[in-house]
Amino acid sequence: MAYSEKVVDHFNNPRNMGSFKKGEEGVGTGMVGAPECGDVMKLQIKVQNDTIVDAKFKTFGCGSAIASSSLATEWLKGKTIDEAQKIKNTDIVQELNLPPVKIHCSVLAEDAIKAALADYQKKTDEQPAGTK
Amino acid sequence: MKLPIFLDNHSTTPMDPRVLETMLPYFIEKFGNAASRNHAFGWAAEEAVEQARKQIAKLIKADSKEIVFTSGATESDNLALKGVLEMYKEKGTHIITSSTEHRAVLDTAKSLEAKGLATVTYLPVDKYGMVSSQDVQNAITDKTILISIMLANNEIGTINPIQEIGKIAKARGVLFHCDATQGVGKIPVDVQAMGIDLMSFSAHKLYGPKGVGALYVRKRNPRVRIAAQMDGGGHERGMRSGTLAVPLIVGFGKACDICEQEMATEAARLTKMRDRLQADIMAALEESYLNGHPTNRLPGNLNISFAYVEGESLLMGMKDIALSSGSACTSATLEPSYVLRALGVGTELAHSSIRFGLGRFNSDEEIDYTIKKVIEIVTKLREMSPLYEMAKEGVDLKSVQWAAH
Numbered sequence: 070m071a072y073s074e075k076v077v078d079h080f081n082n083p084r085n086m087g088s089f090k091k092g093e094e095g096v097g098t099g100m101v102g103a104p105e106c107g108d109v110m111k112l113q114i115k116v117q118n119d120t121i122v123d124a125k126f127k128t129f130g131c132g133s134a135i136a137s138s139s140l141a142t143e144w145l146k147g148k149t150i151d152e153a154q155k156i157k158n159t160d161i162v163q164e165l166n167l168p169p170v171k172i173h174c175s176v177l178a179e180d181a182i183k184a185a186l187a188d189y190q191k192k193t194d195e196q197p198a199g200t201k
Numbered sequence: 202m203k204l205p206i207f208l209d210n211h212s213t214t215p216m217d218p219r220v221l222e223t224m225l226p227y228f229i230e231k232f233g234n235a236a237s238r239n240h241a242f243g244w245a246a247e248e249a250v251e252q253a254r255k256q257i258a259k260l261i262k263a264d265s266k267e268i269v270f271t272s273g274a275t276e277s278d279n280l281a282l283k284g285v286l287e288m289y290k291e292k293g294t295h296i297i298t299s300s301t302e303h304r305a306v307l308d309t310a311k312s313l314e315a316k317g318l319a320t321v322t323y324l325p326v327d328k329y330g331m332v333s334s335q336d337v338q339n340a341i342t343d344k345t346i347l348i349s350i351m352l353a354n355n356e357i358g359t360i361n362p363i364q365e366i367g368k369i370a371k372a373r374g375v376l377f378h379c380d381a382t383q384g385v386g387k388i389p390v391d392v393q394a395m396g397i398d399l400m401s402f403s404a405h406k407l408y409g410p411k412g413v414g415a416l417y418v419r420k421r422n423p424r425v426r427i428a429a430q431m432d433g434g435g436h437e438r439g440m441r442s443g444t445l446a447v448p449l450i451v452g453f454g455k456a457c458d459i460c461e462q463e464m465a466t467e468a469a470r471l472t473k474m475r476d477r478l479q480a481d482i483m484a485a486l487e488e489s490y491l492n493g494h495p496t497n498r499l500p501g502n503l504n505i506s507f508a509y510v511e512g513e514s515l516l517m518g519m520k521d522i523a524l525s526s527g528s529a530c531t532s533a534t535l536e537p538s539y540v541l542r543a544l545g546v547g548t549e550l551a552h553s554s555i556r557f558g559l560g561r562f563n564s565d566e567e568i569d570y571t572i573k574k575v576i577e578i579v580t581k582l583r584e585m586s587p588l589y590e591m592a593k594e595g596v597d598l599k600s601v602q603w604a605a606h
Contacts (some may be wrong), residue, residue, distance in 0.1 A: 071516065080517055086585055103603030104549035104588060107511050107528055107537065111587035127587040131513035131528070135413065180604075 072132055073166035079101065079136035081160045084108045084143050087114050087125045095188025102182040112181035114145055114153070121153055126181075129169055132170040137161050137178035145182065148188075156182055206567045210382060210501055210560030211355050212525060216452070217408040217561065223455040223539045224410065227448035235445045236436060246447045249332055252453025261381075261400065262391040263417050270318030270453075274382040276303040280416050280441065281378045284427030285347050285399070286319055289376075293344035297333045298374075299324045299361075300543045302351050305379055305401075308348070318346075318448055320332040324403030329494035330359035330544050338369050347376045352384035356527065356540040356556055358502025360388065362559035365372035367396020376425060382406055382414075387468065388497055389412040392417055398425050404449065409456030413449035416441075432556045471500040471559050476494050478557060479503050492527075492541055492554055501559035506541075506550040509580040509589035516556055518578035521569055527554035536568050543557075549598075 072080070088111070089096045095116045102109040102193070108130030124142035128135045140161060145153055161175035161180040204412030207215065235250045237243025247327045254265040264507055280442045282407040286294065298310055300323045301594075313319040324333055332350055341348075348370050353360045363379060369379035378399040385400075386407030392400060403414030420439065431436075431444025460467075461588060462483045483489050504527075507515065512528030528551070536542075537551035557571070583589040588598060 077517075080514070083585060088590065100587065101604050104552075105547075105603070107513075107549075107552040109587055109603070111590075127585055129509060129586040129588045130511050132507060132517040134511075135514060195454060 074137040075140075076133055076167070079139040079165070083126075083135060083139045083141065085123075085125050086127065086147075088117060088127060088197055089123075089125055092148060095189070097185045097192065099181045099184025099186070099188055101184055102130070102177050104129065107131070107173050108177060110130075110138045110139040112138060112141060112178075113134065113183045114185045114189060116150065119149050121148050121150070123143055130174065130177075131171070133165065133167055134174040134177060136179060137167075137174045141178045141182055143159045150186060152184060153186055202564070203567045206522045206558060206563070206571065208557050208563065208567070208571060209523045209565075210558035211358075211406075212405055212555065212558070213405050213411065214408045214560050216405075216410060216561060217456060217459055219459060220409055220452045220455045220463055224452040227451050229492040231447075232384070234446055236434065243377075245447075248453050250445055250447060253450045253457075255414060256454035256458040256461075260383060260390070260461045261402075261417060266422060266438075267392075267417050267420050269413045269416045269418055269440045270450055271416055271441055272412060272446075273405070274303075274380065274401045275305040275402040275414075277414050277416035278303070279309050280381055280427065280430055281399045281401060282306065282309045282313065282347065282349060284440070285376055285378070285425075287428035287430075288426050289346045290318070293342075294319045294569075295342055295344040296320070296347045296349065297321070297322045297324065297337060297345060297465035298327060298349040299341045299351070301326050301330055301332075301356075301380065302349065303355055303380055306349055306351070312379045322578075323342070324350075326359075326543050328544050329495070329497070330354055330357045330492075330540065331494060332361050332366070334362050338373075339364050341369070341373050341375060345373070345375050347378060349380065352379050352381035352390065353388070353499050354493070354540060355383050355505045356538060358383070358499035359494040359542070360384070360497050361474045363395045363397065371396050372397070376423075377423070381467055383499060386457065387501065388463065389464070392419070398423070400425075404456055406454035407460050410452040412448045413446055413453050415453070417537065450523065463516060464485055467561060468500040470514050471563075473502060474563065474565060475503050475559050478559070478562065478568050478572060479505070482563075482575050485572075485576045490550060492544065492546060496601045501523050503557040503559070504541075504554060505557075506552060506554040506578045508550060508563075509586045509592060511552050511555055512577055514582055515553075515575075515578055518582065519571075519574050522574060525556045525558075528552045 124145040126138040158179040160174035233242030233246035235246040380410040400417040405411040492504040512526030541551040
């Protein structure tokens with residue numbers, strides 16, 4: 070199967086690949102997928118004043134899964150929490166020109182974004198009032 | 202060295218230039234129909250076909266009259282299973298095969314089952330992918346008419362105990378079909394010694410042209426009969442109608458002739474290259490696992506799973522090397538290789554597998570390049586893998602609650 074130029078570019082030059090240090094302040098982590106299904110995405114966001122200032126990913130999966138998560142981190146940076154919630158898998162499909170068999174990669178990326186946001190939300194909610 | 206490198210010789214092989222040279226006169230000059238009995242054009246074609254038949258028969262220690270030409274191994278498999286069942290259904294309708302057969306056998310068996318024409322036993326394989334002859338023995342009933350077991354597996358290269366199975370089949374009076382597509386021309390095949398009654402193989406896997414194959418059909422002890430699956434002019438002793446593809450058959454013959462003469466040296470050379478590829482990769486990369494039998498395997502085959510990285514991304518990272526993977530990222534079901542699953546390889550490791558298929562035209566230089574590339578890309582993708590990161594931190598991946606999708 071031929072990959073789109075954008076998928077190849079993200080695969081060869083992944084953006085924001087890596088992980089934040091353990092216990093780093095304001096980080097939300099989403100981990101979705103399963104090894105048996107052939108793809109697992111870990112997506113992390115770092116939030117300051119309701120804005121995502123940094124994002125990182127690590128992905129086990131095909132080139133399209135890697136590209137989808139790499140693109141997601143690019144899009145997340147600079148967005149507010151609310152804006153980030155609005156990223157849809159279809160946007161990723163369009164941007165990367167994913168063929169039908171690869172749509173699940175974009176779904177996974179959207180799930181990872183949602184999971185990271187939820188994790189961040191949960192962590193902030195657990196903190197005592199006033200320390201936000 | 203030219204890029205890309207072709208290391209997918211189980212899927213097909215490039216034609217040997219010597220084969221092409223032999224074929225060329227049979228397109229324009231000697232274009233006759235081998236069935237035309239009344240003129241020189243037909244005689245020339247027939248002579249060429251009979252010469253090829255002899256070359257092919259010689260490679261598998263058969264008689265040239267036992268070779269039935271087909272379009273390829275898929276047709277041969279279909280013809281063997283359906284043809285035997287139709288011919289012998291009064292005797293019984295039970296077929297024994299194995300779970301790691303090629304789809305051409307498995308799907309034919311399933312289709313016969315679905316139509317209510319046969320009952321099929323699918324034997325398991327051991328952790329190396331080998332069928333046990335004892336299992337074959339135990340599965341035979343008084344309704345069994347056919348055993349169909351492959352010579353060597355197309356994914357993992359494991360070679361089955363064909364001779365033992367042949368003996369059992371003979372002792373129980375059951376016909377034995379062997380899909381030998383991956384093995385013929387690569388390892389010695391002797392239909393007499395192996396007790397094979399029907400055998401499928403094709404030209405393009407042994408440096409011949411695509412579009413032609415053969416079904417060996419035993420003529421003596423016992424005389425095997427099959428019902429034709431296509432109506433027509435009654436070619437190939439009534440077993441397979443259709444004008445013979447003379448140029449392709451001539452090429453098939455020449456390809457077999459070359460294999461017969463060069464097999465021993467070629468197998469030794471490929472084994473040496475393959476062993477080096479395996480040793481260097483596995484020494485450099487921790488948690489890489491060999492799939493298939495460690496020694497009883499086709500000379501050019503190497504199948505390795507690289508834990509924590511997904512196969513398709515490995516292929517994508519090695520764009521200038523043609524390889525294949527047991528990963529199923531492109532399949533709608535997300536099911537990885539059924540062959541690897543049958544050996545008990547975990548789903549995640551099946552997704553992480555790469556098949557290297559070495560062949561006649563691969564060089565040591567290409568193997569050097571491949572070793573370097575594989576180590577580079579696996580290392581890079583592991584850095585990118587959350588699973589590798591977790592494993593390094595000491596997380597037991599089996600204990601994690603994954604959100605399956």
